[in-house]
Amino acid sequence: MTSKNIFFLICALLGTSVLSAQESDQDTVKNWTTGGVGSLTFSQVSFQNWAAGGENSYTLNGIFSFNANYKKDRTTWENSLDLGYGIVKQAGRGVRKSDDKLEVMSKYGYKSSSNWYYTGSFTFRTQFDKGYKYNEEEDTKREISTFMAPAYTLLSAGMDYKPSDAFSLMISPVTGKTTFVLDDTLSSRGAFGVKKGNKIRNEFGGFVKMAYKTDVWENVSFSTKLDLFSNYLKEPQNVDVNWEVMISMKVNEYLSATFNTQLVYDDNINYVNARGVEKGPRIQFKEVFGAGLSYKF
Numbered sequence: 001m002t003s004k005n006i007f008f009l010i011c012a013l014l015g016t017s018v019l020s021a022q023e024s025d026q027d028t029v030k031n032w033t034t035g036g037v038g039s040l041t042f043s044q045v046s047f048q049n050w051a052a053g054g055e056n057s058y059t060l061n062g063i064f065s066f067n068a069n070y071k072k073d074r075t076t077w078e079n080s081l082d083l084g085y086g087i088v089k090q091a092g093r094g095v096r097k098s099d100d101k102l103e104v105m106s107k108y109g110y111k112s113s114s115n116w117y118y119t120g121s122f123t124f125r126t127q128f129d130k131g132y133k134y135n136e137e138e139d140t141k142r143e144i145s146t147f148m149a150p151a152y153t154l155l156s157a158g159m160d161y162k163p164s165d166a167f168s169l170m171i172s173p174v175t176g177k178t179t180f181v182l183d184d185t186l187s188s189r190g191a192f193g194v195k196k197g198n199k200i201r202n203e204f205g206g207f208v209k210m211a212y213k214t215d216v217w218e219n220v221s222f223s224t225k226l227d228l229f230s231n232y233l234k235e236p237q238n239v240d241v242n243w244e245v246m247i248s249m250k251v252n253e254y255l256s257a258t259f260n261t262q263l264v265y266d267d268n269i270n271y272v273n274a275r276g277v278e279k280g281p282r283i284q285f286k287e288v289f290g291a292g293l294s295y296k297f
Contacts, residue, residue: 036066036297037248039258041290061086061099061290063258074111080104084260085128086288096134099288100127107170109160119160119170121209126151126180133272144272149183150192154229156207167212175207177229177240179268193268201268205231219250238267256294262286 044058063084070077086099104124109117131145158172179201181187181194190196206229213223227242247259264284271282 031072032068032070034066034068036064037294038062038064039256039290039292039294041258041292043290055091057088057090059086059088059098061288063260063290076107076109076111076117078105078107078109080106084288097129097131099286100129100131102126102128107160109162112159115161115163117160117162119156119158119172121154121156121170121172123154124151125153142272143185144191145186146183149181149186151180151182153178153180154207154227156209158207166214168210170207170209172207172209175205175229177203177205177207177231179203193266203229203231204233205229205236216247221248221250222246223248235267239265240267241265250294254293254295255291257291258289258294260286260288 039062041061042059045054046056047054061084065080065082067078067080069079080103082101082103082105084099084101086097087095088098089095102125105121106123107119107121109119111117126148127145128147130143130147132141133144134141154175154177156170156172156175158170158174160168160170162168179192179194181192181199181201186192187194187199188197192201194201208226208228210226211224213221216222222245224245225243227240229240230236231238231240241264243263245261249257249259251257262285264286265281267281269284270278270280272278
C-alpha cells in the first residue's frame with residue numbers, strides 16, 4: 001500500500017467515525033458543530049505594446065478549511081482540515097506552484113477545572129504536489145519537495161487552557177514528532193533532517209500550541225496559530241516555529257478578500273540555492289493575498 005493510500009484511508013476512517021457518531025443518536029448530533037469556508041481567487045495581467053513594459057501573467061489560488069467539533073459535558077473533540085493550492089504563469093515560463101498545503105488536526109480534551117483540559121492531539125501536515133528550485137540563468141530546475149516529502153506528524157499529550165472559544169493554549173511536555181521523506185531522491189540527499197538514505201526521523205520533546213480568533217470589525221476576522229517544538233534529545237535550544245496568520249474581509253455573501261502569512265523555522269531544514277547548494281537553516285516566510293469568490297458554510 002502506497003503512502004497516499006495510507007493517508008486517504010486514515011481520512012476515510014476519521015470521516016466514517018464522525019458520520020457514525022452523528023447518525024447513531026439524535027442527541028449526539030446536537031453536540032456536533034460543523035462548518036468551513038472555501039475561496040477561489042484569480043488575477044490576470046495582459047500587455048500589448050505597453051510603453052512602460054511588463055509581462056503577461058495569471059494566478060489562481062484556492063483555499064478550503066473545514067472543522068467538525070464535538071462538545072458534551074466535560075468532553076471536547078476538535079477536528080480540522082486545511083487545504084490550499086495555487087499556481088502562477090508568466091510569459092516565457094511554465095506553470096509554477098505558488099501555494100501548497102494539506103493539514104489535518106484532531107484534539108481531544110477532558111475538562112479538569114474551570115478552564116483547563118487534559119488533552120491529547122494529533123497533527124498531520126504535508127503538501128499535494130512537487131516543488132522546485134528554479135535557476136533562471138541556466139533555465140534548469142531542481143526538485144526539492146513532493147507529497148510526503150516532507151510530511152510531519154505530531155502526537156502530543158498535556159494540558160489545554162481554554163478560557164473562551166476564541167483562545168486556547170496547549171502545553172505538552174510529552175510530544176513525539178516524526179518527519180517523513182518518502183521520496184527516494186530526496187531521502188538520498190538527507191533532505192529535511194533525515195539521515196542520508198533514511199526516510200523517517202523521530203524526535204521526542206515538548207510542544208506548545210496557541211490559537212486565537214476574533215472579529216476585528218464587522219465583516220473582518222482575524223485568526224492566528226503558533227506552534228513551538230523543542231527536541232529534548234538534541235539541541236533543545238533550537239526551537240521549531242510554525243506561525244500562521246489569516247485576515248479575512250467579507251464584501252458580501254460570495255465575495256471576499258483574504259491575507260495569509262506563514263513563518264517557519266526548523267533547524268533541520270537547510271536552505272538550498274538555485275544551484276542546489278545547501279546554505280544552512282533559514283527563516284522561511286510565505287505571504288498569500290487574494291480577492292475573489294468565497295463561500296462560508
